[in-house]
Amino acid sequence: MIDLKQNEIWFVTGSQHLYGPKTLEQVAEHSREMAAFLGASAQIPVQVVFKPVLTTPEAIRDLCLEANSAKNCIGLITWMHTFSPAKMWIAGLTLLNKPFLHLHTQYNREIPWSEIDMNFMNLNQAAHGDREFGFIGSRLRLNRKVVVGFWQDADVQASIGVWARAASAWADSRGGKVARFGDNMRDVAVTEGDKVEAQIKLGYDVYGYGVGDLVKVVNQASDAEIDKLVQQYLDEYEVAPALKPGGERNTSLREGARIEIGMRNFLEAGNFKAFTTTFEDLHGLAQLPGMAVQRLMRDGYGFGAEGDWKTSALVRAMKVMGAGLKGGVSFMEDYTYHFSASGDKVLGAHMLEICESIASNKPKLEILPLSIGGKADPVRLIFDSNTGPAIGASIMDLGQRFRMVANVVDVVPTDQPLPKLPVARALWLPRPNLKVAAAAWIYAGGAHHTSFSYSVTAEHLRDFAEMAGIEFLLIDEKTNVEEFKEKLRWNDLYYHLSRGL
Numbered sequence: 066m067i068d069l070k071q072n073e074i075w076f077v078t079g080s081q082h083l084y085g086p087k088t089l090e091q092v093a094e095h096s097r098e099m100a101a102f103l104g105a106s107a108q109i110p111v112q113v114v115f116k117p118v119l120t121t122p123e124a125i126r127d128l129c130l131e132a133n134s135a136k137n138c139i140g141l142i143t144w145m146h147t148f149s150p151a152k153m154w155i156a157g158l159t160l161l162n163k164p165f166l167h168l169h170t171q172y173n174r175e176i177p178w179s180e181i182d183m184n185f186m187n188l189n190q191a192a193h194g195d196r197e198f199g200f201i202g203s204r205l206r207l208n209r210k211v212v213v214g215f216w217q218d219a220d221v222q223a224s225i226g227v228w229a230r231a232a233s234a235w236a237d238s239r240g241g242k243v244a245r246f247g248d249n250m251r252d253v254a255v256t257e258g259d260k261v262e263a264q265i266k267l268g269y270d271v272y273g274y275g276v277g278d279l280v281k282v283v284n285q286a287s288d289a290e291i292d293k294l295v296q297q298y299l300d301e302y303e304v305a306p307a308l309k310p311g312g313e314r315n316t317s318l319r320e321g322a323r324i325e326i327g328m329r330n331f332l333e334a335g336n337f338k339a340f341t342t343t344f345e346d347l348h349g350l351a352q353l354p355g356m357a358v359q360r361l362m363r364d365g366y367g368f369g370a371e372g373d374w375k376t377s378a379l380v381r382a383m384k385v386m387g388a389g390l391k392g393g394v395s396f397m398e399d400y401t402y403h404f405s406a407s408g409d410k411v412l413g414a415h416m417l418e419i420c421e422s423i424a425s426n427k428p429k430l431e432i433l434p435l436s437i438g439g440k441a442d443p444v445r446l447i448f449d450s451n452t453g454p455a456i457g458a459s460i461m462d463l464g465q466r467f468r469m470v471a472n473v474v475d476v477v478p479t480d481q482p483l484p485k486l487p488v489a490r491a492l493w494l495p496r497p498n499l500k501v502a503a504a505a506w507i508y509a510g511g512a513h514h515t516s517f518s519y520s521v522t523a524e525h526l527r528d529f530a531e532m533a534g535i536e537f538l539l540i541d542e543k544t545n546v547e548e549f550k551e552k553l554r555w556n557d558l559y560y561h562l563s564r565g566l
Contacts, residue, residue, distance in 0.1 A: 066365035067388040072111040072233050073137045074166075076100035077128060078118045079149030079198060088188055092146045093118045095172040099216050103142075108219070108226035110389060111139065111233060118146075122153040129157035139236040141165040142225070145194035146172065147187070151201035158205055164235060164532045166228050167202065169195045169213040170221065208531045224524070231528035234385040238378065238533075239268035243339040244332060246279050247346030249372035255512040256373040258462030263375070266467055267533055269339075271374045280349035282334075283327025294322040302430040302446065314432050314442075317352070321444035324350065325357035332366065339367030339377040344416070344438035353438045355417030355445035356430065359489075362420035368396045370418055373514050375460045379469075380516040382529060383458070392519025393422030397457055397491070399513060402499065403480070409499035410477070412492050413457075413517065417445045419489035423519060424448040433487040450491035452476045457515035458526055460535070466560050469530045470511040471523055472502050472540040491517070496542045505540045505549045536560060 078096040080089060097115045104113035119125045132138045140163045171191040202209055210228050214221040249256045260271045295318060298304060307314040332340060340361075344353050362368050365388075367381025376396065383394045396418055403410040416435060421428050428446035435443055458471035474493040483490065495502035523539050530537035536556055540549070 067385055069110040069230070069233050069385070069388050070112065071137060072139045072229075072236065073114045073135070074109075074111055074140050074142055074229055074232070075114050075116045075128075075132060075138055076103070076142050077116050077144070079125075079143065079145040079154070079194070080118050080120050080147045081149055081153070082120050084147055084187060088147070089118060089120065091188055095146060096144070099144075099172070102217065103222065103225065106222045106226070108222040109229055110226060111229045113142070114138075119149070122156055125154055125157035126160065129161040132161065132163050138163060139229075140232040142168050143198065144168045144170060145191055145198045147190045148194040148197060151197045154198065154201050155205070158201065158207060164209070164232050165207075166210045166212060166225065167195065167199060168216065168221075168225070169199075169211060170216040174215050174217070208534060210528055210531070227522070227524045228528050230386040230388075231525050231532060233388075234382040234529055235268075235532045237338065237385045238382055241269040241338045241378070241381065242336060243269055243271045243341070243367070243374050243377055244335060244337045245271060245273045245341045245372055245374055247276050247341075247343040247372060248273070250343055250345055253371060255461060255510075256369070256371055256375070256514070258375055260374070262462070263378075263467070266535060267378065269378050272335075272337075276346050276348055276350065279327060279331055282331045283324055283350065285330075286323045286326040290326050291319050291322045294326060295319060298322070298430055302428050304430045305432060308430060308432055308444065317432050317442060318430075318444055320351045320441075321356050324352070324354050325360060328354065328357050328361060332361070337366075339369075339374075339381040341369045341372045341374055341377050343370070343372045345371075347438060347440050350440065352441045352443035353417065353435060355443040358418040359421055359446050362395060362418070363422050368418060368420075369514060370396065370398075370415060371514075373512075375462070376512065376514040376516060379458065379460050383516045383518050383521045383525075386525045386529070387518055387520035390520035392451065392455075393420060393424075394516060394518040394521060395420035395423045397515045397517035399457075399515070400490075403492070404499075405480075408494050410492055410494055411474070411499065412490060414486075414488045414490040417443060417488060419450075419491075421446055421448065421489070423450045423491065423517070424489070425451045428489070431487065445487070446489060447487060448489050449479065450476060450489070451519055452478060453519060455491075455493065455517060455519045456521060456523060456526070457517045459512035459515045461510050461512055463510065465564070467533075467535040468509065468538065469526060469535055470506060470509045470538045470540070471526050472496070472506060473523060473542070476519075496540070497544055501544055501546055502540050504546050505544055508546070508550055508553060509538050
């Protein structure tokens, strides 16, 4: 469902006519070589497209307008091989509505000590040419990522790759659609928010549907479609005997399959990328969608429970950022704590809806009671999650702005088996520890729902937040509560003042 190779980053080099045609030919040759190298890098998941060297304000403006209208272009890499007077860039950069990365590098790795002359110096001026370009970006107060280092180095390629993934998610979000089946869970605050402002700032559009609209499509699923999907379940999972054909609960499995077919058809027909459900609005559905949600998330859809459209959109964005990487992305919730001398831990789970992309083992397909929602027992996939470093993030509407907060965690094996817990789960130690992480999260107003990932990192999320122009706060091993509180106060002042600047 998510193919990052269709996306393009344009490699844009700045210079000027002062140097003459021979030097400009060398600039173009070097730039073409660098773009091809980066495009072939395994760390950069999108196409890198060379563009002709820019030497005039008119050419820069035309290139930026072209980028704006190019469907597959998700952003620019800018680099000044020589000196490129920055006033030339004002008209273009003020019109550019795609993100850009400023690559501060040079064609040669080292100084050729015995051969360097003024011809070499005139050609290789990125050291001060990029500073001139950097000034105009700051003068115009433009959000951009600056990557410094030799273009062939692995860390430079990795940083560009991270930014490319964030830019892909940003492009995916612009014009993305979220379907809400039912409304928010009643009386809940953090899942509410301004959908108009979200579309202005983050690009996605939220559509509301009565659950009856979904039920109509669910009921159209044919027996042949259900038979085919049930066979997929039997092939892919450890299916409880009662759910297998001939078992006493097989009709419940078939009903779960009917719901998945209907939801998938509804989302595909409407070109939606994310969706929500709520256990308070299930009229016409036999059971709360559990397995259907888990499998749709596995295939790249974003999801938020209880009508949480912000988390749904963030799960989708992180699915795009992590496409092709090992680890997975899931909707998640901090559910209960384990206070222990060996380290305070968090058990993350939800009623049903944890994505199997984070599973450490072959999921079990079970049917068990659910003491909420007032419907028939739902089918669901049960598994333990992978272990290792991960991150959980949420976006909140603070009334005057959006804030993203993220916490780096270390997922560990459970201390003991959980034979009676009928949901997928993950157990983790928050960094730096639970006391600091939970306090900082609460001071920041972080939501109880998160998007949780082993493949997406803080750098991905920071790049995405900067593209969106929203606040980003990270809780990790360096976090100190008092310093974090000071940052919150300064950020409140900054974002208040910036609205009038």
